[in-house]
Amino acid sequence: MKRRITFPMIALCVGLLFLYAPIISMIVYSFNNSRLVTVWDSANSPTIKWYLALLKDRPVLDAAWLSIRVAAMSATGAVVLGTLAGLVLARFGPFRGRALLQGLTTAPLVMPEVITGLSILLLFVSLEQFFRIFFGWQFDRGMVTITIAHITFTMAYVTVVVQSRLATFDDSLEEAALDLGAKPAKVFFRITLPLITPAILSGWLLAFTLSWDDVVVSQFVAGPGSNTLPMLIYSKVRLGVNPSVNALATILVLFVAIGVALSAWLMRRAEKRREREMRLAESGR
Amino acid sequence: MARGRPRNDEFNSGRVGPLWDLFFRFGPPRWSQYIRSNWAGQRLVVAVPYVWLLLFFLVPFLIVLKISFAEFSPLGRPPFEPIARFLENGALQINVLFSSYDYLLHEPLYVSAWLYSIKVAFFSTVLCLLVAYPMAYAIARATPATRNVLLLLIILPFWTSFLLRVYAWIGLLKTDGVINNVLLSLGIINEPLAMMNTNFAVYVGIVYSYLPFMILPLYSNLEKHDHTLLEAAQDLGAGPVRSFFSITFPLSLPGVIAGSLLVFIPAVGEYVIPTLLGRTDQLMVAGLLSDEFFRNRDWPKASAVAIAMLLLLVVPIMIFQHFQNRELKAARR
Numbered sequence: 001m002k003r004r005i006t007f008p009m010i011a012l013c014v015g016l017l018f019l020y021a022p023i024i025s026m027i028v029y030s031f032n033n034s035r036l037v038t039v040w041d042s043a044n045s046p047t048i049k050w051y052l053a054l055l056k057d058r059p060v061l062d063a064a065w066l067s068i069r070v071a072a073m074s075a076t077g078a079v080v081l082g083t084l085a086g087l088v089l090a091r092f093g094p095f096r097g098r099a100l101l102q103g104l105t106t107a108p109l110v111m112p113e114v115i116t117g118l119s120i121l122l123l124f125v126s127l128e129q130f131f132r133i134f135f136g137w138q139f140d141r142g143m144v145t146i147t148i149a150h151i152t153f154t155m156a157y158v159t160v161v162v163q164s165r166l167a168t169f170d171d172s173l174e175e176a177a178l179d180l181g182a183k184p185a186k187v188f189f190r191i192t193l194p195l196i197t198p199a200i201l202s203g204w205l206l207a208f209t210l211s212w213d214d215v216v217v218s219q220f221v222a223g224p225g226s227n228t229l230p231m232l233i234y235s236k237v238r239l240g241v242n243p244s245v246n247a248l249a250t251i252l253v254l255f256v257a258i259g260v261a262l263s264a265w266l267m268r269r270a271e272k273r274r275e276r277e278m279r280l281a282e283s284g285r
Numbered sequence: 286m287a288r289g290r291p292r293n294d295e296f297n298s299g300r301v302g303p304l305w306d307l308f309f310r311f312g313p314p315r316w317s318q319y320i321r322s323n324w325a326g327q328r329l330v331v332a333v334p335y336v337w338l339l340l341f342f343l344v345p346f347l348i349v350l351k352i353s354f355a356e357f358s359p360l361g362r363p364p365f366e367p368i369a370r371f372l373e374n375g376a377l378q379i380n381v382l383f384s385s386y387d388y389l390l391h392e393p394l395y396v397s398a399w400l401y402s403i404k405v406a407f408f409s410t411v412l413c414l415l416v417a418y419p420m421a422y423a424i425a426r427a428t429p430a431t432r433n434v435l436l437l438l439i440i441l442p443f444w445t446s447f448l449l450r451v452y453a454w455i456g457l458l459k460t461d462g463v464i465n466n467v468l469l470s471l472g473i474i475n476e477p478l479a480m481m482n483t484n485f486a487v488y489v490g491i492v493y494s495y496l497p498f499m500i501l502p503l504y505s506n507l508e509k510h511d512h513t514l515l516e517a518a519q520d521l522g523a524g525p526v527r528s529f530f531s532i533t534f535p536l537s538l539p540g541v542i543a544g545s546l547l548v549f550i551p552a553v554g555e556y557v558i559p560t561l562l563g564r565t566d567q568l569m570v571a572g573l574l575s576d577e578f579f580r581n582r583d584w585p586k587a588s589a590v591a592i593a594m595l596l597l598l599v600v601p602i603m604i605f606q607h608f609q610n611r612e613l614k615a616a617r618r
Contacts, residue, residue: 008426011419012435018416019442019496022453025463029456085334092331101331104338110602112554114571115591118578119345122588126348152341155334185326213446216556230448237452237561246456249449256445264437 023253030246050247059232060248067212067229070143074150075208079200081151082158082207087192089159090166091174108156117220120149124221141223149221150211157210158203165199166192198270205263209256353588356382385589395573395590399597402570405484405559406552409491413499413548414541416492421503421540422533425510436504443497451490451561458486458562486562491552499544506540507533539608546605550598570594 031046054060085105089098108116124145131137173195177187193200215230222231233249236242389395424435442450457463458480465477480486510533518528556571563569568576570590578587 006423008419008423011416012423015416015420015496016438018493019439022450022457022493023442023445025457026449026453081334081337084330085338088331088334092327095331097335101335101338104342105334106606108342110550110598110605112551112556112571112594112598114554114556114574115349115594118574118587118591119349120341122348122352122584123341123345148341152337155337159334209444213448215448230446233446233448233452234557237448237455240455245452249446249452252449253445257441260437260441260444268433 026246027250027253030243030250032243032246034243050243051251053244054247054251057244059227060229060244063227063229063232066143066226070146070150070228071208071212073147074154074211075204077147077151078155078158078207078211079204082155082203083162083196083200085155085159086162086166086196087188090163091171091192105156105159108153109160111153113214113216114220116153117149117217120152120217121220141221142226145221145223146218146226146228149217150207150214153214153217154207154210157206158200161199161203161206162196165196169195198267349588349591352584353385353592354382355585355588356384357583357585382585385585386593388586389589389593394568398568398570398573401567402553403597405487405491405569406549406555409488409495409552410545410549412488413492413495414545417496417499417503417544418541421500421507424500424504425507439497439500447494448557450494451558454486454490454493454562455481458489481562482564484564487559487564490558490562491548491555494558495548495552498547502543502547503537503540506537506543510536539611543605543608546601546608550601550605553598554594 029040030050031048032040033047033049034040082105085101089102089105092098124141128139128141131139173191174187177191178184182190213230214228215234218228218231219234222228227235233245236245420439424432424439427435455462459465460477460479460481462481464480465474468474469477514532514536515528518532523531554571555569556575559569560572571594574587574590574594577583577590
């Protein structure tokens with residue numbers, strides 16, 4: 001077939017330009033000297049002064065630290081709960097309440113964020129009242145409530161990833177181990193867990209990214225004084241374009257791009273190794 | 286199956302009749318049966334995610350539902366007061382008010398927010414489809430090595446912050462922004478175009494943010510197409526346009542539907558894009574909810590908006606689930 005330039009190829013190039021132009025322009029302008037973001041000060045640019053200013057910006061650093069902790073904790077919590085839910089849904093067969101569990105794990109995927117945020121905040125408010133009235137104990141909304149909310153909506157993604165990974169191979173290995181007398185817990189840790197490790201890892205990364213990125217749910221459940229990085233950026237952005245946000249955005253975008261490229265490369269390598277092993281196993285038969 | 290017993294996925298789909306229960310009593314038991322009969326920890330494994338989701342997902346909805354029928358307490362009170370009052374009264378008297386819902390149906394501000402949300406979601410879905418289809422088609426036709434790179438390029442922005450990608454558009458669309466500067470310096474326009482805070486900006490933002498969600502399902506469908514069908518059509522004298530509309534497009538409908546719903550459902554409830562890029566004189570539903578809640582402190586109305594939004598989205602969500610299940614079953618065979 002001869003290669004010629006077709007309409008879809010042009011559309012693809014234009015589409016990719018559309019996807020990347022805003023990000024690239026943001027990166028370019030983060031090196032602009034002028035405080036007026038859109039006026040390119042060619043005499044004094046490029047400059048890294050906005051990056052240096054960022055290093056001294058206490059609120060930004062605090063918010064970033066809070067966001068990292070929240071994202072790491074919620075990703076870990078989501079992985080534990082999501083793996084359990086995925087295992088139950090894929091392996092435990094029919095049991096009473098299975099349909100409800102399936103519904104509860106998929107619903108957060110399509111739920112508008114404002115609804116998730118509102119409903120979980122109202123729960124926290126009710127709990128607050130409950131604890132105050134019955135135990136005389138006052139708890140504040142902050143890191144813990146944000147983490148709980150994030151675990152709840154990110155565990156759905158982990159469940160889906162783990163469940164679909166478990167569905168790609170049948171349970172004959174697990175069965176064999178059980179027949180040979182292994183306890184279910186041992187079967188899980190020695191057989192099931194190693195098989196689904198890639199799914200768990202990508203689930204963790206997905207959950208981390210979603211939590212790290214979330215602004216709407218956090219805004220509902222965060223108490224006064226606890227600002228995550230997206231919340232801080234959002235409040236700055238509402239006031240208009242800001243060169244320090246450009247610098248911050250550049251750091252975050254590059255961070256993610258490197259991470260994704262690295263994990264894509266690692267995954268390709270693992271895939272190739274597996275293919276080679278499969279070929280070896282086939283030829284050895 | 287050689288052993289004549291249901292596979293695990295048949296098991297899960299609920300298509301296994303009571304007859305199979307009889308068969309199960311014989312032959313070596315399977316994983317799920319061991320779990321069921323031999324392991325006390327099984328209940329714990331089911332209970333942990335179950336309890337979590339009930340407590341932090343289902344119960345909150347019941348609270349929202351309850352509050353949506355509550356009475357709005359005057360502005361002067363601290364915002365946590367109305368619930369307590371409702372809780373105490375609720376034990377004694379039935380305190381269900383439909384006033385919030387009544388308001389939703391009759392207040393022009395609300396009605397226009399609903400219509401506007403649906404309109405924006407619908408047109409952004411259509412635009413997204415128009416942009417994504419040729420892109421997905423080109424990726425599906427590329428060589429496998431190029432394909433992986435292109436897919437990575439499509440997915441990469443999805444991993445970067447959604448908020449920052451929307452923010453990036455402000456710099457482009459502003460009156461003194463990049464697009465206007467370029468157009469002015471090229472002499473294409475004489476005065477800057479007003480693009481920020483318009484419908485146009487909202488469409489651009491939504492199409493931009495949700496493009497990968499449209500491309501990926503389309504791609505995974507188009508990639509599976511049998512190329513010989515197109516060659517046959519060509520041999521029979523059909524032009525490229527005709528063979529596209531009578532073969533490729535009809536075959537890709539499941540992908541079109543999945544992608545469209547993946548864009549439409551979140552677009553209806555979109556909050557960040559319209560508040561940052563959109564019109565200041567017209568709210569979308571999510572903005573309305575957050576305004577009622579944070580600005581007016583009217584919890585019952587905010588809850589009623591949430592419930593109504595859910596009811597509106599139930600139908601597209603059901604359709605989506607239906608198609609997902611069908612795809613899953615097809616993939617297993």
